[in-house]
Amino acid sequence: MSKALGYRAFGGPEVLEFFDRPDPSPGPSEVLVRVAAAGVNPLDHVLREGLIPAMNGHVPFPQVLGMEAAGTVLAVGDDVSGLAVGDRVAGLALTFAGTYAETTLLLGAATTRVPDGVPETWAATIPVAGTTALDVLDQLGLPAGASLLVNGIGGGVGIAVAQLARDRGLVVTGTASAGKRELVTGTGARFVDYAGGDVVERLRALAPDGFDGVVDTVGGESLRAVAAVAAAPEALVSVGDPSVAELGGVPVRRRLERAGIERVAALMAGGRLDPHVTGVYPLARAQEALALVESRHAVGKVVIDPRL
Ligand SMILES: NC(=O)c1ccc[n+]([C@@H]2O[C@H](COP(=O)([O-])OP(=O)(O)OC[C@H]3O[C@@H](n4cnc5c(N)ncnc54)[C@H](OP(=O)(O)O)[C@@H]3O)[C@@H](O)[C@H]2O)c1
Incomplete structure (x- = not known):
C-alpha cells in the first residue's frame, strides 16, 4: 500500500484527503515508479475542481493529484522501451494515477532517464x-x-x-x-x-x-x-x-513525448536551466504546496517530496 493525496468529489481544497492505495500495476505502456518528487502545477487544482471534464471526467474516484514526477522505476510495462527497473526517471502521469503519492504510474512514451547531477526535485519540473x-x-x-x-x-x-x-x-x-x-x-x-x-x-x-x-x-x-x-x-x-x-x-502546441523531456533534462545537466525550486513539501503537507500554486503567485516551482 502507498499513501496518496486526492479527492472523491470535484471541488475546492476542502475535498482533499489522504488515502492508502495498493501500488498500481503498470499497463503495457506504463512504468511503476517510487516517487522522489512530484511537480505541483496550476492544472492540478483545475482538475480537482472538475473544470476540464474531457481530461478527468471519466477517471474513477478517488482521483489522485499530480501529473508529473521523478523517481525510481519499480516495474516496466511490456511495450515500454529504453527503461529498466532501478532507473532514475522523470515523466508524465498521463495515466491519471496521480503523482502526489509514494508510488505512481508514468507513461513510458513520456518518461526518460534523469542525467546524473540533476536532483529529482529539479527533474520533477521537466515534464510539465x-x-x-x-x-x-x-x-x-x-x-x-x-x-x-x-x-x-x-x-x-x-x-x-x-x-x-x-x-x-x-x-x-x-x-x-x-x-x-x-x-x-x-x-x-x-x-x-x-x-x-x-x-x-x-x-x-x-x-x-x-x-x-x-x-x-x-x-x-x-x-x-x-x-x-x-x-x-x-x-x-x-x-x-x-x-x-x-x-x-x-x-502552445504541446508534444508530450520523451524526446522533449530528454532535451530539457540535458539542458539542466549542462547548467543552462535552473527551475528555481523554491518550495519542497513533504507529502503530508502537499495541500499547502497546492494552495501556494493555487494563489497564482508562487515563485518558480513548488514540488512535493514524499521521502521527507
Ligand atoms: N498547455 C500546457 O501544457 C501547460 C503546461 C504548463 C502550464 N500551463 C498553464 O500555464 C499557466 C502558467 O503555468 P505556471 O506553471 O507557470 O504557473 P505559475 O507557476 O503559477 O506562474 C504563474 C505566474 O503568473 C504570474 N502572474 C499572475 N498574475 C499576473 C499578471 N497580472 N501579470 C503578470 N504575471 C502575473 C505570477 O507571478 P507574480 O507573483 O509575479 O504575480 C506567477 O508567477 C497556467 O495557466 C497553467 O495551467 C499549461
Missing part, C-alpha cells in the same frame, strides 16, 4: 513546465537577437522560458510582481513590474516596434493587455489561455 517552455520556444522559432516578452516570467513556465530563450540568444523582457525583480534579472531578462502603472506603455517604450515574440503564461485581462505589444498577432502564444486565438495569437 520545462517541456512547455521548450515547446513554446520551438513553436516561435525566433532567431538569435530577436526580442521576446514573457508575460508572467516569475512562475514555473515563465522562469524556464526566460532561461531557455536566453540560451538561444534572444533578448528577453518579462513581467512579474515587484518581489520577483531579482529572480527575473538573475536570468538576464529585463524586468517590468506589471503593477507599476500602465504596463503596455512601459513595454512599448522598451520595444517601439513590438516584441518579435510574446509568450503569455497569465491569460485573461493580462493577456489581452500584452497582445498590443506583439510585433504581429501570430507572434503571440499563450501556454494557458486558449482564448488567445480571438486575438489572432495561438495556443
Whole structure:
C-alpha cells in the first residue's frame, strides 16, 4: 500500500484527503515508479475542481493529484522501451494515477532517464513546465537577437522560458510582481513590474516596434493587455489561455513525448536551466504546496517530496 493525496468529489481544497492505495500495476505502456518528487502545477487544482471534464471526467474516484514526477522505476510495462527497473526517471502521469503519492504510474512514451547531477526535485519540473517552455520556444522559432516578452516570467513556465530563450540568444523582457525583480534579472531578462502603472506603455517604450515574440503564461485581462505589444498577432502564444486565438495569437502546441523531456533534462545537466525550486513539501503537507500554486503567485516551482 502507498499513501496518496486526492479527492472523491470535484471541488475546492476542502475535498482533499489522504488515502492508502495498493501500488498500481503498470499497463503495457506504463512504468511503476517510487516517487522522489512530484511537480505541483496550476492544472492540478483545475482538475480537482472538475473544470476540464474531457481530461478527468471519466477517471474513477478517488482521483489522485499530480501529473508529473521523478523517481525510481519499480516495474516496466511490456511495450515500454529504453527503461529498466532501478532507473532514475522523470515523466508524465498521463495515466491519471496521480503523482502526489509514494508510488505512481508514468507513461513510458513520456518518461526518460534523469542525467546524473540533476536532483529529482529539479527533474520533477521537466515534464510539465520545462517541456512547455521548450515547446513554446520551438513553436516561435525566433532567431538569435530577436526580442521576446514573457508575460508572467516569475512562475514555473515563465522562469524556464526566460532561461531557455536566453540560451538561444534572444533578448528577453518579462513581467512579474515587484518581489520577483531579482529572480527575473538573475536570468538576464529585463524586468517590468506589471503593477507599476500602465504596463503596455512601459513595454512599448522598451520595444517601439513590438516584441518579435510574446509568450503569455497569465491569460485573461493580462493577456489581452500584452497582445498590443506583439510585433504581429501570430507572434503571440499563450501556454494557458486558449482564448488567445480571438486575438489572432495561438495556443502552445504541446508534444508530450520523451524526446522533449530528454532535451530539457540535458539542458539542466549542462547548467543552462535552473527551475528555481523554491518550495519542497513533504507529502503530508502537499495541500499547502497546492494552495501556494493555487494563489497564482508562487515563485518558480513548488514540488512535493514524499521521502521527507
Ligand atoms: N498547455 C500546457 O501544457 C501547460 C503546461 C504548463 C502550464 N500551463 C498553464 O500555464 C499557466 C502558467 O503555468 P505556471 O506553471 O507557470 O504557473 P505559475 O507557476 O503559477 O506562474 C504563474 C505566474 O503568473 C504570474 N502572474 C499572475 N498574475 C499576473 C499578471 N497580472 N501579470 C503578470 N504575471 C502575473 C505570477 O507571478 P507574480 O507573483 O509575479 O504575480 C506567477 O508567477 C497556467 O495557466 C497553467 O495551467 C499549461
